[in-house]
Amino acid sequence: MSSIFIVPLIQFLVGVLLFIALLHGQRDLTMLALLVLGITIGARLWSRLSLSGIRCSSTVDKHKLFPGESLALHVNAENAKFLPVWVQMSVPVEGALGPSSGEMSFTGECGLLWYQQARFNWGIVARRRGVYRVGPAHMKVGDLFGFFPRERRTEDDIHVIVYPRLVPLKPFSLPRRDFFGVPGAKSPVHDPIYIMGTKDYQHCCPARHIHWKASARHNRLQEKVFEPSEQGKVLLAVEVSRFEKGNLSEDFECTLEVVGSLAVQSHQRGYALGLVTNGVVEGGPSILPMGTSPQQLPSILEILARLKMRANANLADTLYRALELPWGMSCVHFSYGQDEGTLASAQYFLHKRIPTKFMVCSSCATCEGDGHKLGGKVYCLDEIRIKEARKA
Amino acid sequence: MRKDRGVLLFLAHGGMELTWLYAWANFLTTSIVHRPFPLPEAIGTFLLAAALTLILRGMGLRVISVLGLQVLGVLLAASRIVYTMQYRAYPYFGKGWLMEFLGRTRDPLEWLMLVIILILALFFWLGGVTLARRSTAYFTICSRFDLGVTAFLCLLLVKLLLLVKGGIEVRDPAPELLLFPFFILAPHANLWVN
Numbered sequence: 334m335s336s337i338f339i340v341p342l343i344q345f346l347v348g349v350l351l352f353i354a355l356l357h358g359q360r361d362l363t364m365l366a367l368l369v370l371g372i373t374i375g376a377r378l379w380s381r382l383s384l385s386g387i388r389c390s391s392t393v394d395k396h397k398l399f400p401g402e403s404l405a406l407h408v409n410a411e412n413a414k415f416l417p418v419w420v421q422m423s424v425p426v427e428g429a430l431g432p433s434s435g436e437m438s439f440t441g442e443c444g445l446l447w448y449q450q451a452r453f454n455w456g457i458v459a460r461r462r463g464v465y466r467v468g469p470a471h472m473k474v475g476d477l478f479g480f481f482p483r484e485r486r487t488e489d490d491i492h493v494i495v496y497p498r499l500v501p502l503k504p505f506s507l508p509r510r511d512f513f514g515v516p517g518a519k520s521p522v523h524d525p526i527y528i529m530g531t532k533d534y535q536h537c538c539p540a541r542h543i544h545w546k547a548s549a550r551h552n553r554l555q556e557k558v559f560e561p562s563e564q565g566k567v568l569l570a571v572e573v574s575r576f577e578k579g580n581l582s583e584d585f586e587c588t589l590e591v592v593g594s595l596a597v598q599s600h601q602r603g604y605a606l607g608l609v610t611n612g613v614v615e616g617g618p619s620i621l622p623m624g625t626s627p628q629q630l631p632s633i634l635e636i637l638a639r640l641k642m643r644a645n646a647n648l649a650d651t652l653y654r655a656l657e658l659p660w661g662m663s664c665v666h667f668s669y670g671q672d673e674g675t676l677a678s679a680q681y682f683l684h685k686r687i688p689t690k691f692m693v694c695s696s697c698a699t700c701e702g703d704g705h706k707l708g709g710k711v712y713c714l715d716e717i718r719i720k721e722a723r724k725a
Numbered sequence: 726m727r728k729d730r731g732v733l734l735f736l737a738h739g740g741m742e743l744t745w746l747y748a749w750a751n752f753l754t755t756s757i758v759h760r761p762f763p764l765p766e767a768i769g770t771f772l773l774a775a776a777l778t779l780i781l782r783g784m785g786l787r788v789i790s791v792l793g794l795q796v797l798g799v800l801l802a803a804s805r806i807v808y809t810m811q812y813r814a815y816p817y818f819g820k821g822w823l824m825e826f827l828g829r830t831r832d833p834l835e836w837l838m839l840v841i842i843l844i845l846a847l848f849f850w851l852g853g854v855t856l857a858r859r860s861t862a863y864f865t866i867c868s869r870f871d872l873g874v875t876a877f878l879c880l881l882l883v884k885l886l887l888l889v890k891g892g893i894e895v896r897d898p899a900p901e902l903l904l905f906p907f908f909i910l911a912p913h914a915n916l917w918v919n
Contacts, residue, residue: 335867338874357889361901368908369874419915421863443730443864444916477912478864478870637785646751 338369339376339480372478379416379476380483386414389426389487391470393457397494397631400459403433404493404622408453408470412445419444421473421482422453429461430493444477459495462586464615464639467491482567496634497586497593501719505595506661507567507604509689531555566623566662568687569596569633570652570678573612574644575669576694584694585642588667591692591714593637595665600630607662608633611648613641620651623659649677664689671711690715728751731861734917735775737910739856742906745876746852750845753898756887758838761899763809767849770802773872774853782857790865795854803846810826810842864919870911877904 337343347369354362388411397405405571410420424439433456442451457467468490477481533546534554547555569592576585599606607623617639621632664687668675671693682689691711750762777798781791787907806825808817831839859865880900887893 335864337871345880350882354881354885357885359881359885359888361904362878362885364901365874365877365881365904368904372908373847376788417916419863440841442918444918446916479915 335421335479337483339373344370344373363515373480374691375638376476376478376480380481381418382395382414383418383474383476384483384485385417387412387420387472387474387485389422389470389472389485391468391487391489393467393491393492393493395714396492397496397635398459398514399496400461400498403456403458406439406455406467406491408455410443410445410449410453410472413448414448415445417446417449419452419475419477419479419482421479422472423473424442424455424468425471426457426467428463428467429495430457430459430465430467432456433458442479457493459493460496462497462589462638465493465495467493479533494635494638497589497637499594499597501592501717502594502598505598505717507565507599507665507688528557528559530558532558562715565599565602566607566659567599567604568607568609568623568658568664569660570648570666571608571610571612571640572648572666572668572674572678573610573642574647575672576642576672577644579669580642581669581694584630584669587714587718588669588692588694589640591638591718592667593634595717596630596633596637605631605659606633608636609648609651611644611646611651613643613645614639615641619645622657623662647677649681651680652678658685658687662687665692666690667692667694669694730917734861734914735856737802737914737917738859738861738866738869739775739853740910741873741907741914742852742856743768744910745873746771746849748880748900748903749876750848752864752884752895752897753841753845755897755899756893757841758810760810761897762845763806766802766806766809769855770846770849771805771856773798773802774850775857776853778857780856799847801848802850803843804904806846807839807842838882861918863915866914866918867910870914873907873911877907 334340338347342559347366351363351366351370354366389408391406391408393404393406398404406424408422408424412418412420419442421442426439434499439455439457441455443451443453445451452496459465469487470489472485472487473479473482474485510663528544530553531544534543534548534556538556542556544555544557571588571592573585576582576588596606596608603625604626605623606621606629608621610619612619617636619636621629621636664682666675666678666682666689668678668691671691675691675693677691679691692714693711694714747762747764747767750767754760754762761919777794781794786794789799789847808815808822812822812825815825877900884895884897884900887895
């Protein structure tokens with residue numbers, strides 16, 4: 334409640350005072366009582382008209398960010414009428430999005446004169462991975478005293494995607510199966526099928542690599558530059574069941590941080606990437622086919638951001654049912670530990686002859702013993718993650 | 726724009742405070758000292774206190790320095806108010822009124838008058854200091870509005886009681902004159918809330 338003078342009991346008492354003042358001919362007191370009562374009645378009428386012509390819109394400067402980064406939330410309020418109004422704006426913000434330093438909440442007030450606009454600016458810091466809703470903005474509009482506010486909830490809410498935190502990783506080699514061994518420029522064997530471009534001919538190179546048409550066009554000898562013989566293809570598989578059973582949310586987050594970081598590292602190396610998970614991905618697919626497009630990495634990070642610690646199927650079933658696997662693919666499988674689900678996935682990869690590395694969250698002591706069951710090397714997350722010194 | 730709003734909010738908020746504070750001060754001096762409280766000095770004291778607090782806040786001075794400057798300000802404002810109310814015949818920047826003020830023997834009633842004037846000067850000073858330090862959030866403005874209206878109501882009720890029960894009529898036009906500025910400034914303070 335903004336004022337005690339809008340309480341009916343207080344208004345009654347002011348009415349009594351008015352009566353006494355009139356009885357004793359007290360002009361000052363009569364005037365004050367009339368002013369108080371007049372203002373409350375006037376404010377009520379003013380408030381009824383206040384909502385018309387009020388417009389509101391919210392925007393953020395970015396929709397996707399990493400934990401620790403901040404975004405700017407702008408809410409515009411416009412009074413498209415002659416009557417000045419008082420506006421209180423509050424924006425509900427979900428979960429791990431918090432106000433940046435100096436602010437306590439996403440609430441602000443201001444007065445709007447005729448045909449005036451106001452802009453509320455707040456800084457929001459993302460603290461944890463996830464998809465969060467910002468808004469819809471909740472407006473209270475009323476008379477200039479703000480005694481009788483009327484509420485309006487705007488329609489436009491904004492979704493902010495917070496990717497998993499990227500952590501530094503130790504050098505990590507993927508198991509490969511290539512026709513020509515080491516791919517790319519280092520390879521002694523060039524793949525003659527895929528020509529990337531041309532360059533000036535070097536006399537040490539074989540003559541069969543000369544691009545005659547390009548040489549004729551440039552009027553000097555040009556040789557073909559070939560694409561790498563084989564591009565690395567990495568499938569990232571995330572098994573969620575054990576995390577869910579043990580309610581191991583912190584371990585789950587750590588795992589996703591490593592998955593995201595490995596995806597970024599692999600993308601920087603020019604690998605084709607794909608992702609499969611048996612977890613619930615809210616508002617997105619749980620399988621992302623292998624691809625090399627520039628959008629592939631953001632798509633993987635977005636799936637990781639949307640991924641819940643809730644399994645909706647067996648990972649092996651998902652793999653059998655839905656995934657088309659290209660030749661020459663490697664896989665990195667992430668799970669909490671080695672359980673039946675992991676063994677089933679391992680059987681699938683063994684059957685498809687896909688070289689696989691298994692990453693488990695549990696301690697290294699448990700990794701060593703059962704590695705052979707999985708048909709591949711089992712690593713702990715700690716083995717590939719470089720531990721960062723905690724900020725004081 | 727934001728700075729302008731801040732200045733307007735400060736002025737409207739300060740004006741609200743000053744109206745009810747002055748109404749009470751004037752009522753007390755009119756009824757006890759039989760002289761009106763000087764309005765320019767009241768405004769000057771209030772604004773000087775607020776300005777000094779705002780200036781000192783950002784300077785990072787030691788507490789003792791801030792305290793010393795505030796005491797100096799209070800003394801200056803109080804001396805001006807005492808001078809205006811009692812020693813108008815002398816020039817302010819001369820020794821005459823000061824010698825008279827310090828050397829004069831007073832009866833208890835005169836001491837009471839002096840104490841009341843000094844307390845009121847201190848109230849105006851503290852009003853200015855707290856205005857500069859107070860939050861300008863909407864609910865703060867609303868609570869100050871409630872306080873102001875209640876102060877006016879109490880003042881007018883006291884006047885009514887004095888008249889009805891004691892037959893004493895205090896001829897003090899200030900409340901009547903200050904009611905309207907108060908009720909005009911209150912919505913403006915809300916309008917400029919940031």
